[in-house]
Structure formats: structure tokens, C-alpha cells
Amino acid sequence: MPPLALTRLVLNDFRNYTYLKLDTDTRPVVLTGPNGSGKTNLLEAISFLSPGRGLRRARLHDPARQDGDGQWVISANIINQGFEHKVGSGLLRPAGGGPGSEKRTVRIDGVDGKRTSDLGEIFQVSWLTPQMDRLFTDTAGGRRRFLDRLTYGFDPEHAKRTASFEKIMRQRNRLLKEGRMDPHWLNSLEHQMAELAISIIAARGQTIDRLNQAMEEGKNGDKNIVIAFPKALLQLTGALEERIKDMPALMAEDSYKQALENNRKIDAAAGSTTHGPHRSDLGVFHREKDQAAALCSTGEQKALLISIILSNARLQAGLHGKAPVLLLDEITAHLDRFRRCALFDEISRLNMQAWMTGTDEALFAEFADRAQFFTVENGTLTRV
Structure with a gap:
């Protein structure tokens, strides 16, 4: 092919x-x-x-x-x-x-x-830029976007779900900011947010599980690759992830929907939704050193990023018969x-x-x- x-x-x-x-x-x-x-x-x-x-x-x-x-x-x-x-x-x-x-x-x-989300069904692409050399020490948003882009390769619908969640969340934020506490309208938006949120977290979690497994199996791969690039251990962290841990999907949706309803006054005062998958973070650790990536040297951090990108490419090649464009x-x-x-x-x-x-x-x-x-x-x- x-x-x-x-x-x-x-x-x-x-x-x-x-x-x-x-x-x-x-x-x-x-x-x-x-x-x-x-x-x-x-x-x-x-x-x-x-x-x-x-x-x-x-x-x-x-x-x-x-x-x-x-x-x-x-x-x-x-x-x-x-x-x-x-x-x-x-x-x-x-x-x-x-x-x-x-x-x-x-x-x-x-x-x-x-x-724009339809593009993901035709073209899968990943990237590394000099700005991403600080990925492990910068804000959670950059790490979350990095994980989402990797997830698009396994699940193109993930792009549509994250875009839909952001759009609906902005509608809810606007209603709360304007003081329009219509329970029927808010309930409808929060129901949609809950369904999307749990699907987003599930897709991210599956991507992390796949990458971690690929890293483990990669220990027996090409000798030069094994020596050149350290293996990473990835974790998905966040308040919502902790809240719904070990819950069945429907129970997790109900739990998050209830949290959104309980937080309406807090979110109205904050001007934003304070709880959800848009607050998740990606934790990365250097396996051999058992050290958080943020504490590694600049060279080690770049090598970890390359290791993740290459593991993702190997997975894509195995699953779909083609690696993404880098x-x-x-x-x-x-x-x-x-x-x-x-x-x-x-x-x-x-x-x-x-x-x-x-x-x-x-x-x-x-x-x-x-x-x-x-x-x-x-x-x-x-x-x-």
C-alpha cells in the first residue's frame, strides 16, 4: 500500500x-x-x-x-x-x-x-515544532491538544466531538453569563455536554492505553531506536477523570450532568465552565528514569516527544496500513x-x-x- x-x-x-x-x-x-x-x-x-x-x-x-x-x-x-x-x-x-x-x-x-473535522478522515498529520520543546512545562492546554491530535488518528470522530463540546459549552457559558437560568434549556445543553464529555475522555484514554502498550512492546524493537529515544509512560489526569473513574458510561454521564447543574452559580460567577474534559491534562514520565518529563533535560524532553510521535506512527501503520504524515x-x-x-x-x-x-x-x-x-x-x- x-x-x-x-x-x-x-x-x-x-x-x-x-x-x-x-x-x-x-x-x-x-x-x-x-x-x-x-x-x-x-x-x-x-x-x-x-x-x-x-x-x-x-x-x-x-x-x-x-x-x-x-x-x-x-x-x-x-x-x-x-x-x-x-x-x-x-x-x-x-x-x-x-x-x-x-x-x-x-x-x-x-x-x-x-x-474542518471532515479533513481528519482524509489526512492524518502530527507535528513537532520548537515551541513544543516546552510542552511538558507549559500549560495543560498544549498537552491536551497534543493528545487530541494523536487521538484523531485512531478515531476521526474525536475531532467532531471536541468541536461540538466546545460549541455547546460556549452556549451554556453565554446563558449563565446573561443570567438566563432557563432549566429546560440548560438541561438540554448539559445533557449533550455530558454525552460528549464521556466519549471524549474514553477516546483519549484508549489512545493513551495504546501508546503505553506500544512503548512497552517497543523495548524489543530496533536496537538503535530503543537506545536513541527513551520510552514514555502517559497518564490522563483531571478532576472529571477522577470523579468518573471505574464508572459505567451511563453512570458517568449522569454524574457529570449533575455536576454541571450543581455548578451553575459557580460557573456563572467564573464566566466559564469550571469542570470538564476541557480541563484535562496529559501526564508524561520518563520510564527508565521514573521521572516526570517536566523534570528532564531539554534534550530528554525532545527525545520523549519524538518517542511518542514514532510510537503513534507505528500504531497507525499497524492498524490502518499507513503512518500519518509528520x-x-x-x-x-x-x-x-x-x-x-x-x-x-x-x-x-x-x-x-x-x-x-x-x-x-x-x-x-x-x-x-x-x-x-x-x-x-x-x-x-x-x-x-
């Missing part, structure tokens, strides 16, 4: 690109060039072809080219299970619409009006030659398309002809 791969990327008015058309094959892609040349912008564009706000968590207007009209468009050809799909997304202004009328659009195989920004930073070689070998072994950036082409030399190389300078790409 051919790998999941992006074989054509077209950008219009995206960041520093007025127009770009890039054709590739299914091998890994290495993008090198000076800082500020537009390498990360390419990875961000690809990340917008999956559910969510992209690898920079940008506001919808942020990617628009500064000298443009405030709109941007990304389109791509994607090979999935041997079939080619044409997908696109962008911020467009309806004909005759003025400023403020723009909206995010998604097109899949010629059909407009799709949801976006690895400045991935060679803090990696010595042994770890670089182990990473490149594993990417090749999994027949996985990874898009990698760096300032020094020499740091990717071990890939040789297993990858395709491009230089990026001032928004222009040249095949090496």
Missing part, C-alpha cells in the same frame, strides 16, 4: 507566498534555508489541511499575506489508501462581501461546505548524529512521508536518496 502522502501543495496569498505550486513524490521532504525564508510557513499550510487551527494555533486572519486582500487558500493532492483526493481550505470573502464577511471554507473532492520543524536541533540517524531510519522503515525543516542541509545528509530535498529562500523553492 502506498504511504499516506501529500503530492501537490498549492498556496495563494498565504504568509510570505503570493503563489506557490509544489509537486513532490511520496518520499520524505527536507526543506532547508535561512531563518525567515518561509520553511515553517509551508508546514503550517499543510497543518491547515487537518482539523484545528494549525501548528501555530493562528487566528484565521493571521496567515493572510500582508499585502493581499485578507484572504488565503491552500489546496493539495493527497494519496490515501492508494486513492488520490483533492482537498482545500482557506479564508474567503463571499462575492460582494465587505470586511468581516470572510469565513473558513473546506472543500473535499470538489464538494464545498465540508467541516511535520517536523527544526527537528535536528538538540539531536546528535546517532539520534538523527535513528530518526531518519525509522521514518524510512515505516514508509512514512515526513516534512522536515532546518537551516543546514548537511544535518540531513544521512537520508541520502531516501528523501527529496528543496532549498527555500524568500518564498522560492528550488529542488536540490
Whole structure:
């Protein structure tokens, strides 16, 4: 089976690109060039072809080219299970619409009006950026989004459930803020939130169980990978997780719904929902050292992140016959030659398309002809 791969990327008015058309094959892609040349912008564009706000968590207007009209468009050809799909997304202004009328659009195989969550059924992608080197010491939100993105690969519906939960929660927050304590309306919203919340927690828990099992089995895997990247132990933590631990699903839904009802006055005063899956956290530990990831060195933290990403890729390859596409920004930073070689070998072994950036082409030399190389300078790409 051919790998999941992006074989054509077209950008219009995206960041520093007025127009770009890039054709590739299914091998890994290495993008090198000076800082500020537009390498990360390419990875961000690809990340917008999956559910969510992209690898920079940008506001919808942020990617628009500064000298443009405030709109941007990304389109791509994607090979999935041997079939080619044409997908696109962008911020467009309806004909005759003025400023403020723009909206995010998604097109899949010629059909407009799709949801961003629908992209997850066509294109599974994970990423690591330099900002994520602080993932284990930053806020819970970043770790939760990282876990959710891994979960999308096992359960594409997870993206729709998390989006629906956030939307309904905002409706409830607005009612409470305005003092509109209509019990029938609130009961209906809280019932929907409870059903979604328990499904979200269950999907996250299943992903963690799979990854932990893969880490355990990985101890007997490729020697270089075992030595190069430490094994992680993952845990899902949170007040709601603790509250419903060992409860059957229906009982857990009733318990959370009751908690929402009991907390209405507290949430109204806080201006937010104070209890739920949007407050969950991902705990990560270094197995061999029996130490929280947050207490590990910077190099160890990056190695743990790579270990999790690779374990997820191996799982996806085993379950679906294809690994996700990886976006690895400045991935060679803090990696010595042994770890670089182990990473490149594993990417090749999994027949996985990874898009990698760096300032020094020499740091990717071990890939040789297993990858395709491009230089990026001032928004222009040249095949090496």
C-alpha cells in the first residue's frame, strides 16, 4: 500500500507566498534555508489541511499575506489508501462581501461546505515544532491538544466531538453569563455536554492505553531506536477523570450532568465552565528514569516527544496500513548524529512521508536518496 502522502501543495496569498505550486513524490521532504525564508510557513499550510487551527494555533486572519486582500487558500493532492483526493481550505470573502464577511471554507473532492473535522478522515498529520520543546512545562492546554491530535488518528470522530463540546459549552457559558437560568434549556445543553464529555475522555484514554502498550512492546524493537529515544509512560489526569473513574458510561454521564447543574452559580460567577474534559491534562514520565518529563533535560524532553510521535506512527501503520504524515520543524536541533540517524531510519522503515525543516542541509545528509530535498529562500523553492 502506498504511504499516506501529500503530492501537490498549492498556496495563494498565504504568509510570505503570493503563489506557490509544489509537486513532490511520496518520499520524505527536507526543506532547508535561512531563518525567515518561509520553511515553517509551508508546514503550517499543510497543518491547515487537518482539523484545528494549525501548528501555530493562528487566528484565521493571521496567515493572510500582508499585502493581499485578507484572504488565503491552500489546496493539495493527497494519496490515501492508494486513492488520490483533492482537498482545500482557506479564508474567503463571499462575492460582494465587505470586511468581516470572510469565513473558513473546506472543500473535499470538489464538494464545498465540508467541516474542518471532515479533513481528519482524509489526512492524518502530527507535528513537532520548537515551541513544543516546552510542552511538558507549559500549560495543560498544549498537552491536551497534543493528545487530541494523536487521538484523531485512531478515531476521526474525536475531532467532531471536541468541536461540538466546545460549541455547546460556549452556549451554556453565554446563558449563565446573561443570567438566563432557563432549566429546560440548560438541561438540554448539559445533557449533550455530558454525552460528549464521556466519549471524549474514553477516546483519549484508549489512545493513551495504546501508546503505553506500544512503548512497552517497543523495548524489543530496533536496537538503535530503543537506545536513541527513551520510552514514555502517559497518564490522563483531571478532576472529571477522577470523579468518573471505574464508572459505567451511563453512570458517568449522569454524574457529570449533575455536576454541571450543581455548578451553575459557580460557573456563572467564573464566566466559564469550571469542570470538564476541557480541563484535562496529559501526564508524561520518563520510564527508565521514573521521572516526570517536566523534570528532564531539554534534550530528554525532545527525545520523549519524538518517542511518542514514532510510537503513534507505528500504531497507525499497524492498524490502518499507513503512518500519518509528520511535520517536523527544526527537528535536528538538540539531536546528535546517532539520534538523527535513528530518526531518519525509522521514518524510512515505516514508509512514512515526513516534512522536515532546518537551516543546514548537511544535518540531513544521512537520508541520502531516501528523501527529496528543496532549498527555500524568500518564498522560492528550488529542488536540490
